[in-house]
Amino acid sequence: MHLSAFLALLSTDIGRNVHFYLHLLQEHFLGPILKKLMSEYSSGSVNLFFHFSGGYNGSSDLHVGITNTNGLVYNYNETGVHRVEHGWEQCISILLVQPDMYGLLNQWDKYLEEFSTGEAWFFHRYDEHHHNCYTYALTFINCVLAAQGKQPTSKSEFTERFVIPQTRKASKYITLYQEVAENYFYISDSPDQEKNNSEEDKLLP
Structure with a gap:
C-alpha cells in the first residue's frame, strides 16, 4: 500500500x-x-550516535557517542569516558567509515580505546559548553583524519554536512x-x- x-x-x-x-x-x-x-548498524561498522531521550523535537540537546566495530558506544560526560552496550536505542546514527575501508576498520577499535584513555578526557576536564561529548567525538574524528593525511573538519562544517x-x-x-x-x-x-x-x-x- x-x-x-x-x-x-x-x-x-x-x-x-x-x-x-x-x-x-x-x-x-x-x-x-x-x-x-536511527540506531541501526551492522557488526563491523562504526557510527556516530546522537542520543535523545523523551522524544526529539528538532532543538533537543543530543548526547554524542562513537561506536567501535562491535557496537560498543564510547561517550564522554562529566564523569569521564563510558563504554556501554545499552541505553542508546533512541538515537540518530551516522555512518563514519564505509564497510570496504578494511585497513581503517581493523585499527578503529585500537585507535578509539587509546584515544579514550588520554588525560584530555578525564572527568575533571569536562566542561558543558567547551569540552563536552561533541568535543570528544569530533576530536577523535579529526585524529583519524590526520592519521590518514586529511584535513580536519570544524564543528560547524561537520554539523552542517552530516548532522543537520x-x-x-x-x-x-x-x-x-x-x-x-x-x-x-x-x-x-x-x-x-x-x-x-x-x-x-x-x-x-
Missing part, C-alpha cells in the same frame, strides 16, 4: 479504527524510515507520527513548498 492510498483510507474510517491505523502508519511507513535514520540532514529527517517523521497520534491528521507543505524551503535554508549565512 502506498502512503497516499493509506491516507485516503485513513480519512474515511478514522472514527472507527484510529488505533489500528496509527499502528499501521508506524509499522509500514514511519517504522522503516526511522529504523534507517539526519536530524531534520528524524524530526520530520517523528513530528508526523506525533501529530497523527494526537490530532488524527497532519497538514504539511506541498512538495514544491518543501523544495523551496530547502533551497532557502541553503542560502542562509
Whole structure:
C-alpha cells in the first residue's frame, strides 16, 4: 500500500479504527524510515550516535557517542569516558567509515580505546559548553583524519554536512507520527513548498 492510498483510507474510517491505523502508519511507513535514520548498524561498522531521550523535537540537546566495530558506544560526560552496550536505542546514527575501508576498520577499535584513555578526557576536564561529548567525538574524528593525511573538519562544517540532514529527517517523521497520534491528521507543505524551503535554508549565512 502506498502512503497516499493509506491516507485516503485513513480519512474515511478514522472514527472507527484510529488505533489500528496509527499502528499501521508506524509499522509500514514511519517504522522503516526511522529504523534507517536511527540506531541501526551492522557488526563491523562504526557510527556516530546522537542520543535523545523523551522524544526529539528538532532543538533537543543530543548526547554524542562513537561506536567501535562491535557496537560498543564510547561517550564522554562529566564523569569521564563510558563504554556501554545499552541505553542508546533512541538515537540518530551516522555512518563514519564505509564497510570496504578494511585497513581503517581493523585499527578503529585500537585507535578509539587509546584515544579514550588520554588525560584530555578525564572527568575533571569536562566542561558543558567547551569540552563536552561533541568535543570528544569530533576530536577523535579529526585524529583519524590526520592519521590518514586529511584535513580536519570544524564543528560547524561537520554539523552542517552530516548532522543537520539526519536530524531534520528524524524530526520530520517523528513530528508526523506525533501529530497523527494526537490530532488524527497532519497538514504539511506541498512538495514544491518543501523544495523551496530547502533551497532557502541553503542560502542562509
